[in-house]
Amino acid sequence: MTKPRLLDRLPVVHQLRQAVGLQRGMLVAGLVLTGAFVVLALLAPVLAPYGYSQLADDAGNFGAQQPPSAEHWLGTTVGGYDVLSRVIWGARTALLVIIVAVLLSVFVGILLGLVSGYLGGWVDRVLVVVADAIYAFPTLLLAIVAAIAISGGQSGMWSGVFAAAISITVVFIPQYFRVVRAEVVRVKSEAFIESAQVIGASTWRIMFRHVLRNSTRTLPVIVTLNAAEAVLTLAALGFLGLGIEPTSAAEWGFDLNKSISDVAAGIWWTAVPPGVAIILAVLGITLIGESMNDLADPRLRARRRGKGTPADAVAQSEPVAREEMGEVQ
């Protein structure tokens, strides 16, 4: 029995090798879209022709609502910014928000879920009630309230990113909390936990060494699906004017908001690019999440069909009875 190489055991790589057919197609499409999104975000200063808040260059002001041209491939906005540059820089803002929001909610959610699920009692009841109460709110309303509370509605680049990320976190923590708690409650009743109790291991040791790592299997799927939701929530906040100032960072939702009046005037180039960017980013991440979800479940996973009677299959199949016949390997 050879140990699989580290590369093959990494979450996404492992699934990519495992997938076949339509599921593989979905995963590859998702990876390509998300890869493009991440590359745009990382290389924004190189790829974007202008800065996100640049209004003029050596040739003078860009001018407002200019149609696409050689200088401005996707034209300029009503505020006089270059549309293409803002779309590219917007990817960077979106990625930052995703990372901060997911990291925060994963850590807090897992910790609360672990404590609540393993210790139980009144801590568990209170946390579950609070999580349920948060669930009952419309998520966007909650994010708006959090955004106003944190930043007063308007802010600069980092404070804006954190305001958006934390308001998204508030919505996500209950999701991680519930998923982890449910897994912990399941794992808690497994024999190896009892076996650790019989050995005399302390509660903390059992929680972090035995329960935690066995309860996080489903998290990669939720992380990807939540990342898509984070992009949407950020865009919605920006669209409602609660996002980041155009001078601090580029943000797709804000640009969409400013282009509402353009649509009626026949100016398409200010609204379509940020909208398409949001759709593609969300689609890419969702495709990864959905296909990973299917691949994680052996009942949903498609496999290469078995061939008639290949000789190598005979060689591969486990000689179960050999050990029973009297030899240990």
Place this chain on the structure above:
Amino acid sequence: MTTTPNENAVEIRDLNVTFATDGGDVHAVRGVSLDVRPGEVLAIVGESGSGKTVTARTILGLLASTAVTSGAVVVSGTDVVGLDAASLRRLRGEKAAMIFQEPSMALNPVFSVGWQLAEGLRAHGRISKAEAKAKAVDMLRRVGIPDPERRVNDYPHQFSGGQKQRIVIAMALALEPTVIIADEPTTALDVTVQAEILELLRRLRDEEGTAIVLITHNMGVVADLADRVAVMLQGELVETAPVADIFASPQHEYTRSLLAAVPRLEAADRHRPVAAPTAAPLVVAEDLIIEYPGRFGRRSTFRAVHEVSFTIAPGEVLGLVGESGSGKSTIGRAIAGLTPVAGGSLQVLGTEMRGVKERDFRPKRRDIGFVFQDPATSFNPLLTIADNVAEPLIVHGQARHAGDAREKVDSLLEAVQLPAGFGDRYPHELSGGQRQRASLARALALDPKLLIADEPTSALDVSVQARVLELFVELQERFGFATLFISHDLAVVDMLADRIGVLHRGRLVEEGTGAEVLGAPQDPYTQRLLASLPVPDPVEQARRREEWGRLSA
């Protein structure tokens, strides 16, 4: 029975089944050819993974979508391989039916059993509601459910495990199929209930002339019921012979080793020097009461153990036997401090367990080892075997981390006859028997005075079980720890225990040495338990069957 070959109920010719899995293709059945004649019980025996279930399920076309089948499976004139879904549906029920291992899972909990019986009838032809109901009542009567007119409207949870299995059998019989596939029909049941179900199956064969394909790993069941036996090993058929020949003169080496591994009741005393009687006992239970609190306070409290008294002396092996629900595991868990004691007194290594605080008991845990029933779940799947075995050493401060303990771990693995290289493997990379040996290594890591083994071999195949038990006896003699050995299998307990306690519904009905309890049982329950245990010998079993009939009359 006079039948010509073309009258066979089932004919399997050169069957090959391959499954596509994540680890590549698995060739589960290789070129198997078998016949089942009408009115005959063909037992397919073999260890887990030998392909016996897959072979039987192809008769009904019940394989997962990842399977590729070749060859021919002819069920009374119809070739099942490559049959379309509609024809398969017609075949199921009318020509071939199935009895599952776990009756409580094969029945739908939200419909009455009468409805479920009628469902099978309505699926195959037009039949009025009243007719279906009358037929259902008739079926229930035939399988021996008392008062069928009333019970036909009851739901599955209102029946006992044995009765549920009878209902599943009734469903299989509803359309008078030519052949019934019984996949481990008694494995989930207690021995006394098992004897009743086997009796019912035998009656069906005699009265209805139904062919039965019996899949089992229990050689006692084979001796009791089968007419012919097919032995499978790694997907191949190694031997087919009438039941008397298989037991009297097995031809294939594998069949011989399989039969040799079956534990037999000898009811003899183990001649072993027991520690000086002056030594204080490790465990003293006096009028021990254990209760599980119900949902609504004291009124619904379930009392699992009623005023049980026993002691375990140093170096002594006490076997606790009983059927499911007898409270045997509960006692083991109470000694390990996993279940609170409700009344009476239980002293473990000098600590009173009634109302004990975990903090006070923790230092004593180093002297208690515990081996769990299912080796698959009792290891943390994300730690290597070496890390798992090192856990007790780390927890009790004998090693700071797993690397520190490696030397000790390797010597422990060697003691349980596992190569040291196995320490670097993960639990799922080991077979059941290897895992249970690693589990023994972990339990012995701190050199405990007391070992609690809760059904340690019931999840293993017979030949693996035999090797684990052998190892256990050897280790016990070498290290001299006292053991509470919990099992439902009388023959296993007989092999190991110095003294045996028989539990029945939470009460200790009989206690004594192996020869006393198994050789000359006094309590009527022990007598019934002994008589219902099928022995792997067709002639002897026929005699015991009569005795059982007399006892249960």
